[in-house]
Amino acid sequence: MSIEVTGLNKKFGDFVALDDVNVTIPTGQLTALLGPSGGGKSTLLRIIAGLEKSDTGTVTIEGVDATDLPAQKRNVGFVFQHYAVFKHMTVAKNVAFGLEIRKRPKDEIEHRVQELLKLVHLSQFSHRLPSQLSGGQRQRMALARALAVEPSVLLLDEPFGALDAKVRKELRDWLRRLHDDVHVTTVFVTHDQEEALEVADEIVVINEGRVEQVGTPDQLYDEPANDFVMSFLGEVTHFGGVSLRPHDIELETSPKLAGSVEGTVHRLVRIGFEVRLTVLTVDGDEVAVVVTRAHARALQLREGSTVWLTPAAGATVVPRMAAAV
Amino acid sequence: MTSTEIAAVRPARTPRRSGPRSTLTRSSGLGLGIAMIWFSALVLIPLAAVVVTAVDGGWDVFWSTVTNGQTAAAIRLTVLTAVGVTAVNVVMGPLIAWVLVRDRFWGKSVLEVMIDIPFALPTVVAGLVLLSLYGQDSPLGVDVANTRMAVFLAFLFVTLPFVVRMVQPVLEELDRDVEEAAASLGASRFTTFRRIVLPSLAPAIAAGAALSFARGVSEYGSLVLLSGNLPFKTEVTSVRILSSIENDNVPAAAAVATVLLAISLAVIVLLDVIQRRVAARG
Amino acid sequence: MADTLVHAVPDPAPVEEHRRAPRVRRTPTTYVLRFVATAYLFLLVAWPVSLVVVNTFDDGFGSIGSLLADPDMVVALQLSAYVAVWSVVINTLFGVGISLLLVRYEFPGKRLLNALLDIPLSVSPIVVGLALVLVYGGRNGWFGPTLAGWGFQVIFSTPGIIMATTFVALPLMIREIVPVLEEVGIEQEQAAESLGASAAQRFWRITLPSIKWGIVYGVVLTLARSLGEFGAVKVVSGNVLGQTRTATLAVEEKYLNFDPQGAYATAFLLAMVSVACIVVVAIIRPKNHA
Ligand SMILES: Nc1ncnc2c1ncn2[C@@H]1O[C@H](COP(=O)(O)OP(=O)(O)OP(=O)(O)O)[C@@H](O)[C@H]1O
Numbered sequence: 001m002s003i004e005v006t007g008l009n010k011k012f013g014d015f016v017a018l019d020d021v022n023v024t025i026p027t028g029q030l031t032a033l034l035g036p037s038g039g040g041k042s043t044l045l046r047i048i049a050g051l052e053k054s055d056t057g058t059v060t061i062e063g064v065d066a067t068d069l070p071a072q073k074r075n076v077g078f079v080f081q082h083y084a085v086f087k088h089m090t091v092a093k094n095v096a097f098g099l100e101i102r103k104r105p106k107d108e109i110e111h112r113v114q115e116l117l118k119l120v121h122l123s124q125f126s127h128r129l130p131s132q133l134s135g136g137q138r139q140r141m142a143l144a145r146a147l148a149v150e151p152s153v154l155l156l157d158e159p160f161g162a163l164d165a166k167v168r169k170e171l172r173d174w175l176r177r178l179h180d181d182v183h184v185t186t187v188f189v190t191h192d193q194e195e196a197l198e199v200a201d202e203i204v205v206i207n208e209g210r211v212e213q214v215g216t217p218d219q220l221y222d223e224p225a226n227d228f229v230m231s232f233l234g235e236v237t238h239f240g241g242v243s244l245r246p247h248d249i250e251l252e253t254s255p256k257l258a259g260s261v262e263g264t265v266h267r268l269v270r271i272g273f274e275v276r277l278t279v280l281t282v283d284g285d286e287v288a289v290v291v292t293r294a295h296a297r298a299l300q301l302r303e304g305s306t307v308w309l310t311p312a313a314g315a316t317v318v319p320r321m322a323a324a325v
Numbered sequence: 326m327t328s329t330e331i332a333a334v335r336p337a338r339t340p341r342r343s344g345p346r347s348t349l350t351r352s353s354g355l356g357l358g359i360a361m362i363w364f365s366a367l368v369l370i371p372l373a374a375v376v377v378t379a380v381d382g383g384w385d386v387f388w389s390t391v392t393n394g395q396t397a398a399a400i401r402l403t404v405l406t407a408v409g410v411t412a413v414n415v416v417m418g419p420l421i422a423w424v425l426v427r428d429r430f431w432g433k434s435v436l437e438v439m440i441d442i443p444f445a446l447p448t449v450v451a452g453l454v455l456l457s458l459y460g461q462d463s464p465l466g467v468d469v470a471n472t473r474m475a476v477f478l479a480f481l482f483v484t485l486p487f488v489v490r491m492v493q494p495v496l497e498e499l500d501r502d503v504e505e506a507a508a509s510l511g512a513s514r515f516t517t518f519r520r521i522v523l524p525s526l527a528p529a530i531a532a533g534a535a536l537s538f539a540r541g542v543s544e545y546g547s548l549v550l551l552s553g554n555l556p557f558k559t560e561v562t563s564v565r566i567l568s569s570i571e572n573d574n575v576p577a578a579a580a581v582a583t584v585l586l587a588i589s590l591a592v593i594v595l596l597d598v599i600q601r602r603v604a605a606r607g
Numbered sequence: 608m609a610d611t612l613v614h615a616v617p618d619p620a621p622v623e624e625h626r627r628a629p630r631v632r633r634t635p636t637t638y639v640l641r642f643v644a645t646a647y648l649f650l651l652v653a654w655p656v657s658l659v660v661v662n663t664f665d666d667g668f669g670s671i672g673s674l675l676a677d678p679d680m681v682v683a684l685q686l687s688a689y690v691a692v693w694s695v696v697i698n699t700l701f702g703v704g705i706s707l708l709l710v711r712y713e714f715p716g717k718r719l720l721n722a723l724l725d726i727p728l729s730v731s732p733i734v735v736g737l738a739l740v741l742v743y744g745g746r747n748g749w750f751g752p753t754l755a756g757w758g759f760q761v762i763f764s765t766p767g768i769i770m771a772t773t774f775v776a777l778p779l780m781i782r783e784i785v786p787v788l789e790e791v792g793i794e795q796e797q798a799a800e801s802l803g804a805s806a807a808q809r810f811w812r813i814t815l816p817s818i819k820w821g822i823v824y825g826v827v828l829t830l831a832r833s834l835g836e837f838g839a840v841k842v843v844s845g846n847v848l849g850q851t852r853t854a855t856l857a858v859e860e861k862y863l864n865f866d867p868q869g870a871y872a873t874a875f876l877l878a879m880v881s882v883a884c885i886v887v888v889a890i891i892r893p894k895n896h897a
Pocket residue numbers: 012015017035036037038039040041042043044191340341342343
């Protein structure tokens with residue numbers, strides 16, 4: 001296992017930022033740290049990188065106990081949310097920095113820098129200053145800079161946070177492809193569940209300083225450990241004392257299935273190919289339901305229609321918590 | 326570019342940690358130690374020595390020295406002139422800064438350099454410079470040498486940069502959109518200036534005024550050749566202290582120096598308060 | 608890997624150092640303000656300063672020539688330069704160090720120290736001189752006799768002049784560097800650290816280049832202030848001709864001894880160095896570091 005974090009605690013003053021965090025991050029995979037803002041993702045990442053010291057606990061990287069190792073000796077690549085480009089150096093110099101620190105021969109450095117700039121599609125910008133690059137280009141330069149030193153792990157803190165939605169999506173796909181090419185153990189922080197589900201091999205969900213669940217995107221989506229994970233990974237509605245996804249509710253215009261609950265369509269909104277309904281049940285629940293457009297047409301649904309609801313067979317269901325999000 | 330984007334592109338500030346917790350490492354702690362020893366040896370201990378010497382003489386001696394007719398006249402002249410000069414600077418400083426930032430005309434860069442000259446010029450040379458236009462051989466025919474006007478003029482010259490240089494960067498940062506928004510809401514140019522611009526400049530003006538007052542009160546070099554140092558007339562506090570030193574009356578010199586130190590300290594505290602208020606506003 | 612990205616990424620447009628060209632709305636007020644500011648600066652600075660230049664060259668380069676022919680004057684100029692260089696070196700080392708400590712670390716008493724560092728800006732030079740004499744004076748000072756016992760004379764000698772000069776110029780470097788350090792932030796240093804750079808390498812390769820212009824400006828201001836220091840030096844130097852008389856002291860001396868030509872020439876030399884420094888930096892300093 002590439003990174004092992006055990007018993008990590010971190011306080012800022014009285015504020016508990018990390019509370020007994022234990023995580024194992026597999027070698028060669030792309031892992032996402034996912035959670036709401038202020039949950040402690042950056043703090044965990046910075047402790048792994050050695051940029052922040054934990055109060056208690058250990059960090060092991062590639063089998064080496066790195067707990068007391070300074071950042072400069074950990075051989076991790078760190079990409080900052082705001083890139084932290086060296087403003088006074090050209091793009092090529094930025095990428096060469098780590099290699100120059102390691103006193104590699106000049107021609108080797110040059111060759112490697114060219115190679116990396118090609119990898120991140122910045123070859124034609126090598127002599128520019130970072131201030132002459134766009135946000136996405138700076139981000140890719142920062143990535144090349146971190147990759148140059150062949151780090152044992154690559155850590156990215158909200159790598160696409162400061163970019164607009166379109167560039168963000170492109171870079172996300174590109175990161176996935178890059179990772180498939182380079183295969184370095186990569187951990188990236190995000191608070192965008194779509195980003196995590198789409199890109200990551202494995203997701204660690206963090207909330208209020210605690211790890212809520214670790215698993216593959218499918219595991220997390222299909223078998224959420226609790227209400228928080230479930231609601232964080234997608235839309236959730238509450239029906240008959242459980243939480244479940246709106247598309248996992250079966251809807252009929254007559255009580256065909258055993259245990260179905262009667263209700264009235266309160267609101268009906270068509271979005272593209274699907275139809276979103278708000279149903280007020282006789283039990284007093286306000287349930288969100290999603291059906292396909294064809295289904296809605298077949299049932300001749302409109303506001304005021306009487307319907308019967310049943311949780312679909314095999315639906316992901318978790319008991320409803322008191323403090324559901 | 327919207328403001329949120331700018332905020333996102335800006336590098337994160339150094340994390341501000343709460344409380345007086347120390348984050349010094351061993352080497353930075355050592356560095357701080359060495360720096361503190363040097364700062365103490367050069368500044369803190371000598372200034373403490375001034376106060377201790379003044380106090381050593383006893384309160385009566387201190388009081389009689391400070392209220393001695395000639396000394397009191399010098400202190401009064403210094404403080405009143407510094408107040409007057411600061412008042413002029415509070416008007417002229419923002420005015421000049423405004424012209425430098427908002428206006429565009431041929432020769433503006435020369436004005437820029439002129440602001441820095443009083444700061445760069447040796448003070449004794451400053452005195453000589455003013456003497457050449459406002460002294461005996463004045464081509465203007467105004468001879469203010471050895472009068473109180475000379476003291477005022479000298480203070481005005483040496484304090485010129487303070488308010489201008491404090492206000493200028495703030496004015497540059499000031500978002501002109503806000504002014505245009507105010508104008509679009511029907512505010513006249515004067516109202517816009519008074520209600521929108523002036524409040525943003527106020528801390529910078531206050532800080533510049535404090536510095537210019539402090540500089541005026543402590544001025545010495547530019548007066549040597551210009552004011553004639555006439556007792557009860559054009560003699561300023563620093564000159565008083567120097568003549569006590571030259572007469573080997575160190576306790577008296579220390580007593581008057583303590584008064585000046587108290588004034589500087591008040592200014593420092595004022596500056597600190599202004600800076601905190603500005604920082605709190607963000 | 609698909610190549611679409613290269614084209615899809617928008618062009619380098621939003622650059623931080625973006626600055627809008629000033630829109631000038633000219634009204635009568637604009638012209639009045641421009642006139643007032645120009646007239647004020649002309650009467651207070653430009654005209655008097657130009658008169659010194661004119662007076663100096665009343666008889667061609669004669670006065671400057673005779674100045675440089677006077678061995679005592681040459682010693683005075685050398686002493687001024689020597690003292691200024693020391694003051695710049697000491698204040699640069701101290702200023703960079705203390706600025707880093709103030710911006711990058713937390714420690715008890717930081718706020719107090721921050722305020723105390725501004726003291727030399729507002730203390731009368733005569734008080735500075737007095738304070739140093741009280742502590743380092745050879746006969747009655749707190750430490751003076753001890754130091755004299757070790758054969759080290761401070762007051763009435765060059766070390767005292769250096770100390771007085773260093774004292775008055777002390778805050779200038781700090782005031783230039785601290786805002787720059789705050790603006791630059793700590794992330795670049797952390798990035799360098801994660802790339803394997805040691806503390807020394809981070810300082811030389813990242814921190815120093817980022818605060819370069821702050822230091823250059825600080826050096827220029829410190830140099831100008833140090834060359835020009837008068838009152839504090841007057842008190843601590845003893846003003847011994849050919850030994851502890853600096854160039855600024857010579858200006859006064861010459862003027863009072865009815866040698867205005869000599870005074871103007873010396874003043875011109877001093878002013879030229881200071882003003883040249885300011886002008887050169889104003890020209891070479893990149894605009895986005897303003
Ligand atoms: N240096 C610090 N001093 C005090 N509190 C801090 C510090 N750094 C982080 N915190 C606090 O610790 C908590 C976790 O912060 P962290 O930056 O790890 O959150 P995050 O999950 O990365 O959030 P985001 O998605 O907004 O970046 C936050 O509440 C934050 O206020």
